[in-house]
Amino acid sequence: DWTTGNVIEEQVAAIREQVGDRRAICGLSGGVDSAVAAALVQKAIGSQLTCVYVDHGLMRKGETEQVEKDFVAATGVQLKVVDAEERFLTALKGVSDPEEKRKIIGREFIRVFEQAQAEIIADEGPEVAFLVQGTLYPDVVESGGGTGTANIKSHHNVGGLPEDLEFQLIEPLRKLFKDEVRMVGQELGLPEEIVQRQPFPGPGLGIRIVGEVTKDRLDLLRDADAIAREELTAAGLDREIWQCPVVLLADVRSVGVQGDGRTYGHPIVLRPVSSEDAMTADWSRLPYDVLAKISTRITNEVRDVNRVVVDVTSKPPGTIEWE
Numbered sequence: 001d002w003t004t005g006n007v008i009e010e011q012v013a014a015i016r017e018q019v020g021d022r023r024a025i026c027g028l029s030g031g032v033d034s035a036v037a038a039a040l041v042q043k044a045i046g047s048q049l050t051c052v053y054v055d056h057g058l059m060r061k062g063e064t065e066q067v068e069k070d071f072v073a074a075t076g077v078q079l080k081v082v083d084a085e086e087r088f089l090t091a092l093k094g095v096s097d098p099e100e101k102r103k104i105i106g107r108e109f110i111r112v113f114e115q116a117q118a119e120i121i122a123d124e125g126p127e128v129a130f131l132v133q134g135t136l137y138p139d140v141v142e143s144g145g146g147t148g149t150a151n152i153k154s155h156h157n158v159g160g161l162p163e164d165l166e167f168q169l170i171e172p173l174r175k176l177f178k179d180e181v182r183m184v185g186q187e188l189g190l191p192e193e194i195v196q197r198q199p200f201p202g203p204g205l206g207i208r209i210v211g212e213v214t215k216d217r218l219d220l221l222r223d224a225d226a227i228a229r230e231e232l233t234a235a236g237l238d239r240e241i242w243q244c245p246v247v248l249l250a251d252v253r254s255v256g257v258q259g260d261g262r263t264y265g266h267p268i269v270l271r272p273v274s275s276e277d278a279m280t281a282d283w284s285r286l287p288y289d290v291l292a293k294i295s296t297r298i299t300n301e302v303r304d305v306n307r308v309v310v311d312v313t314s315k316p317p318g319t320i321e322w323e
């Protein structure tokens with residue numbers, strides 16, 4: 001019989017058997033899958049697990065704190081946070097092309113994560129032999145069902161480590177669909193904000209600024225995004241909407257009139273979509289009063305923004321994200 005209780009019990013036993021008295025590492029992204037995978041492994045092996053969270057400075061308001069405080073409080077997990085904001089911003093300086101941004105963010109992410117892994121191994125010794133991954137059943141099917149090991153090339157020269165680190169994978173969510181993962185997360189006592197989190201791209205707000213990514217623009221977008229999320233939640237729309245990217249058109253300016261003067265500011269785009277699997281999507285028909293509230297608040301409360309527009313394009317032809 002399928003119950004979350006049975007799934008947890010079965011996985012906990014399997015993980016204990018697999019790991020024995022060795023140790024594991026798990027990367028947290030702020031998303032549901034890695035959080036639930038980490039919580040399951042934590043339940044099985046406790047302090048033999050170390051989680052790593054790379055703060056790339058491209059998260060939305062409050063998300064890093066959610067991992068650092070709420071997730072840790074709920075699970076008691078041992079967490080290593082790497083503050084890499086400056087490194088990412090430096091690497092992204094002057095870059096506007098979306099694919100270029102993705103490449104840079106992906107590359108830096110792997111470097112920072114591997115460095116953290118190497119440090120953990122240097123601290124804790126060679127018994128660190130496992131890497132936890134939040135692979136779901138649909139990912140398994142898509143990739144042909146293989147499982148096994150991850151090869152980490154250690155190009156960081158952290159004292160005394162082998163050139164090539166080989167980890168065995170722990171993938172406790174391999175038999176589960178997304179909704180089942182959420183149920184397991186709930187049963188494990190994870191915060192609602194993490195368990196019910198809508199999809200959010202790995203490159204974060206870096207691909208929601210049309211133009212160069214700067215700290216200033218990120219702060220501005222974070223403020224606008226927080227307002228939109230707050231109002232959508234207050235209106236009870238979170239379950240209806242698949243996700244709602246909020247995009248800053250940093251390279252576009254438009255004239256406005258605010259207070260007692262002319263302004264020359266940036267537009268913010270709201271991109272609410274409904275979807276089953278993100279492959280196709282339709283734009284969400286949000287209630288006008290909710291849109292009005294979001295627009296009024298963003299233009300009043302966020303500096304340099306004097307216009308809010310709604311994206312009414314389906315996918316296809318538009319992608320969900322703007323970049």
Ligand code: XMP
Pocket residue numbers: 102199200201202203243278279315318319320321322323
């Ligand atoms: P698009 O924009 O292609 O997005 O319609 C489909 C889904 O994927 C997410 N997305 C990404 N996720 N890295 C990710 O981890 C990315 O580079 C990326 N680009 C898009 C997007 O938020 C949507 O859920």
